[in-house]
Amino acid sequence: MNNLDAYRAAGNPMFNDNRFKLGIFGSNCSNACAMTLAETSFEPTLESNLEIAGILEDGGWECMVPIARWRGFGGPSNFNGNCMETYTWAAALAARTSNIFLFATSHVPTVHPIVAAKMGTTIDRISKGRFGINMVCGWFTPEMEMFGVKMMEHDTRYEYATEWVEIVEKLWTEQWFDYDGQFLTIKGGFADPKPYQKPRPLLISAGSSPKGRKFAAKYCDINFSVIEEDGLDRAANWIKEVRADAQKNYNRDIGTFTYSYCVVRDTEKEARDYYNYYVHEKGDWEAADNVCKIFGVESGSYSKDYMDKFRANFIAGWGGYPLVGTPEQVVDRIAELSATGVDGSLISFVDYNQELPYFNERVMPLLEQAGLRKPHRRPAAR
């Protein structure tokens, strides 16, 4: 049996029969994915997130993925500086939602795997099988060094993550085991109860380096990656390669997801005007500069045009795929993404609470007509 079949059989939304699945990204974090000082009603509070989750469930969306962040990126907005911790965020939403799949995003070096497995099991049971962990290794050095440890070398981070995930999986599926790794040692590993989902809660990862992709192919159920605007062919290759690696070397299957940002309005002009407003007029270019420096993309090595475009795309939505235009144009762009073979996308908006109802009303029916999603019946009142 395919390793994903148990999830399909259990009705897991991440493997449902919608050809293109949808989630949102970053609603636990101030400004989510948009580095801007534009006015917004969105706040990273429980009340706001409950409202968002309700709108997503009404529209039949599949999931919510939070951002793991321990300090902001500076600039006048201190981008992402105000943020809810993601396991506790997921636990709170799990108790108050019915259908949406919830992830915690976990920097593996910051949480002991016994604690992560226990928290994961607890949220999985509260949500009755709607929980997974997005494993991230950490790349923002001041954030990781705030914990008083030296940042590991890139590939070493994945070696640490390998031991971490092997222990978490054992705690979810076995009893009384020892583990003797290079970084982590477990004596008489025990965890009771076990998770609600069988064989275990979902594991996802956004590794995109060769080491990161290998890690995903071996341990994860879904690999996330950015798809650049001019990178649809590269995306199709990534999907083929990661699936082939999982199948050939680990005898397992793996899903794929990307992320995008959306500005959808009645007319293209309104959408473009709003994009220009929040990116060019109100963008937090200082925060974007800080992020570019961390990624090693500095003006010294690139042309001004390249840098401006790169920064603008980060300001607009963390460098995701642009979905800007009318409902019809947004559906066309989603169809382009789907044609690469990717299973779905997380989407970010400047103002989730205000913009999601319009997406549900205007974009969802067109996605159904285009065969990208099955007709969704709004759930009975909660």
Ligand SMILES: Cc1cc2nc3c(=O)[nH]c(=O)nc-3n(C[C@H](O)[C@H](O)[C@H](O)COP(=O)(O)O)c2cc1C
């Ligand atoms: C959808 C998505 C979500 C991510 N979420 C976070 C996050 O919340 N916190 C974080 O530090 N990194 C996050 N990352 C960054 C990844 O963990 C990872 O560092 C990046 O994709 C590079 O992987 P690589 O080192 O294998 O190339 C995210 C990446 C993607 C694509």
